[in-house]
Structures are given as C-alpha cells and as structure tokens.
Amino acid sequence: MKIDLTDTTSSKINKALVQGRRAIGTPAVGMVLTLVIVTDEENAYDALKAANDASREHPSRKLVVVKRVSRSARDRAKARLDAEVRVGVDAGTGETVVLRLYGDVIDHAQSVVLPLLLPDAPVVVWWPVHAPVNPAQDPLGKLAQRRVTDTYTAEHPTEELTARADAYTPGDTDLSWTRITPWRSMVAAALDQVTCKVTSVEVGGEEFNPSVELLAMWLAERLHVPVRRTVSPGPGLTSVRMETDSGQIVLDRANGSLATLSIEGQPDRAVALNRRETSELIAEELRRLDPDDTYASALRFGVHRLADGATAPAGAATSGAAPEPDAPARAAKKAPAKKSASK
CATH class of the missing domain: 3.30.360 (Dihydrodipicolinate Reductase; domain 2)
Known part of the structure; x- marks a missing residue:
C-alpha cells in the first residue's frame, strides 16, 4: 500500500502510517530499529532496494531522506516536504517513508526525521553516497547509535580514509570495512x-x-x-x-x-x-x-x-x-x- 503526500508535515506522515497499518491489518510491533537512509534521487532506488532486502533479517522502519536541489532560485526559496508512505508488501518487512526535501527544509532534515523515529528503538543512519566529513557531528548522525558510510563511493577513497580516522567516533563504521x-x-x-x-x-x-x-x-x-x-x-x-x-x-x-x-x-x-x-x-x-x-x-x-x-x-x-x-x-x-x- 502506498500513500502519497504533497507539501506535508511529519504529523501528517505519522497519521498516514497509522492509516496504512489499519488498512492492511498490520501492527506496529516487531520492528527492531529505525534505518535512516540519506541519499540523492539518483541512488535512492538502489539504496532502498538493499534496505528492503536487509529488512527480512532486521524488520525496521526505513526513512529515506532525499535532498532535492531545485534549479530555479524561486523553487530553491520555497520550503516543501513531500512524502511517500509504504506499508505491507511495498515496504519489505516493516514500513518505509520516502521523504523529499526542498528549499530550506534541506538544512533542517533532523526536524523532519525526529518525530518519525520508532520510540525506544535504536537508530542507524546510512549514507550510501556523499557522506559528511564527520558523521557523528552531522545533524542526522547525532540521532543515531550507528553511522554507516561507504568510502568506496568517494571520489578519492584513500584520502577519505584519512578523514574517517580523524573524525572517528564510537559507532562509526564503513561498508568498505564490512566487505573484508x-x-x-x-x-x-x-x-x-x-x-x-x-x-x-x-x-x-x-x-x-x-x-x-x-x-x-x-x-x-x-x-x-x-x-x-x-x-x-x-x-x-x-x-x-x-x-x-x-x-x-x-x-x-x-x-x-x-x-x-x-x-x-x-x-x-x-x-x-x-x-x-x-x-x-x-x-x-x-x-x-x-x-x-x-x-x-x-x-x-x-x-x-x-x-x-x-x-x-x-x-x-x-x-x-x-x-x-x-x-x-x-x-x-x-x-x-x-x-x-x-x-
């Protein structure tokens, strides 16, 4: 089941999640964590597919944060939040919310994500591409117990390793390490x-x-x-x-x-x-x-x-x-x- 919301708020998204669960008869229990995926539009599909496959082992609420950079100055000035709520077979095991941020909302993504986190459950933030230099100090990274990056996608991977070491905080990890x-x-x-x-x-x-x-x-x-x-x-x-x-x-x-x-x-x-x-x-x-x-x-x-x-x-x-x-x-x-x- 999919519910599309345009120019919405976190409160309306939470209501849509409740509505979707009631419609398909699925309770909110059973999800063990919140996985926040921070990516761009180009890589969002592949990242969400990987997260859905992983959710068979780790049922979770997946929040996909897509920061949309508008081309025109007029669109950039307009703050807007669009969302796509998926429950049931469309969301793997758990729930999925695709958040598309425009304008000034991009700089306050943590304010959008915070009300959507599962209560009393761990939070993991994953940057498939374009990870911040210091994940633990990123506004979204501060919400998480674990922060996952992927140095392989960086333009200069070996230099990126140096940045990861300098900024390391307990809870940081990298998929390049997981691969070995x-x-x-x-x-x-x-x-x-x-x-x-x-x-x-x-x-x-x-x-x-x-x-x-x-x-x-x-x-x-x-x-x-x-x-x-x-x-x-x-x-x-x-x-x-x-x-x-x-x-x-x-x-x-x-x-x-x-x-x-x-x-x-x-x-x-x-x-x-x-x-x-x-x-x-x-x-x-x-x-x-x-x-x-x-x-x-x-x-x-x-x-x-x-x-x-x-x-x-x-x-x-x-x-x-x-x-x-x-x-x-x-x-x-x-x-x-x-x-x-x-x-």
Whole structure:
C-alpha cells in the first residue's frame, strides 16, 4: 500500500502510517530499529532496494531522506516536504517513508526525521553516497547509535580514509570495512591451521580500493609485520600472501567468487569468497549496534602511520595513491607475531 503526500508535515506522515497499518491489518510491533537512509534521487532506488532486502533479517522502519536541489532560485526559496508512505508488501518487512526535501527544509532534515523515529528503538543512519566529513557531528548522525558510510563511493577513497580516522567516533563504521569480513575470517582460520610466526605480508587488489587498504592496515596492526601493497586488475581484493617461518600461506581470488587457499605442506583448497551485495553488507552491520573497536584500531593505526611520513619499501607500488596503504606496514614493528594475533 502506498500513500502519497504533497507539501506535508511529519504529523501528517505519522497519521498516514497509522492509516496504512489499519488498512492492511498490520501492527506496529516487531520492528527492531529505525534505518535512516540519506541519499540523492539518483541512488535512492538502489539504496532502498538493499534496505528492503536487509529488512527480512532486521524488520525496521526505513526513512529515506532525499535532498532535492531545485534549479530555479524561486523553487530553491520555497520550503516543501513531500512524502511517500509504504506499508505491507511495498515496504519489505516493516514500513518505509520516502521523504523529499526542498528549499530550506534541506538544512533542517533532523526536524523532519525526529518525530518519525520508532520510540525506544535504536537508530542507524546510512549514507550510501556523499557522506559528511564527520558523521557523528552531522545533524542526522547525532540521532543515531550507528553511522554507516561507504568510502568506496568517494571520489578519492584513500584520502577519505584519512578523514574517517580523524573524525572517528564510537559507532562509526564503513561498508568498505564490512566487505573484508570474509577475508579476515579466512586469514585467521588459515593461521589457526599451522604453528608459525608471520614475518611479512603482501596484499593485492585494485588501485584506490579502500577495502584493500583497510585489510592491509588491519594485518599490519594485528601482526606487527611489514605489509606490502600491490596493485592488480581486480575485481576488488585479489590476494593475501603471508611469509612465515614454516612456509608461505596464500589466499588468492582471481575471479571475484572462488578463492584458492594454499598452505605449505597441505593440498590446495577451493573456498567460496564471493563479492557480496550491498543488502548483505547492510544486514551484517545491523546485527551489532555496539562500537566496532577492531575497525577503529585498524583505521587509526594505518592512517597515523601514514601521517608519520614513512618511506615506501623497495618494490612497492608507486603509481597514484597506491603507496598510501603501505604506510601502516612501513612503520609496523619488525618483530614477528604469533598466529593468534590475527584474531
């Protein structure tokens, strides 16, 4: 069921939600959080589709805030709020309100969203594109327990990582970090299978891909060994090679779906390592609403080492921004770490 409201208010939108629930006989209970999606018109459809898919696991009220910038000066001066209320099959699992803001209302989006939040339920704000420099200080970000950005969509992803580290506040996270969860799990599982000390690591992937940078930062921060960043055609992350005192451990994924795990003295094994959809990434982030300390420590470690101005090791990639992810490795401690550190 869809209800369109033109030049409306938050009060009228709440009444439309009650009206829609009564019409289809659906109670308001069962929704576990409010997901606020801040985007533009171009990306609103894809973001809402991903949120609807994720709502099968996390029933929620989804508030899509679309800031419409009018071309004419007359339209820009006129403040207006249009809304589309969706309940039932049109809203996934839960309820959806698409809010289109015009004029001065754009600068006061929090005043529109606040009356529509579910009472006594967590709030998560997600910026699929154009995230603020400091999400925790954004007017909408201040309403949330969790703030989700996506550095991959930034014009300069590696520079964006530096901004994320400088402005980090507990509750911040990034989908570029979420994308490497299977890689981190697989690397930790591989190190659990052998008794060894890691002496160096090489991480390969697309140039300017923030997920590759974050994996290199995490390995350098956890293992305290040099981590070399190399550039490959992709897609995304393609390989992790660890030199140990008992032989080489290699996790290689050339096609974006199936990887090969090679451990010295053991037969090669094929492991599923698919590139995941945005809906899966959002669903993972909604499973925990507490601060991600591992993300924070890896991000700060890598960016602070970069700020120290360490020089690139011999043979490191030097084109474009490729040297930046080597920074945490360049200044990492030389002492080998035990395999349990990867956890």
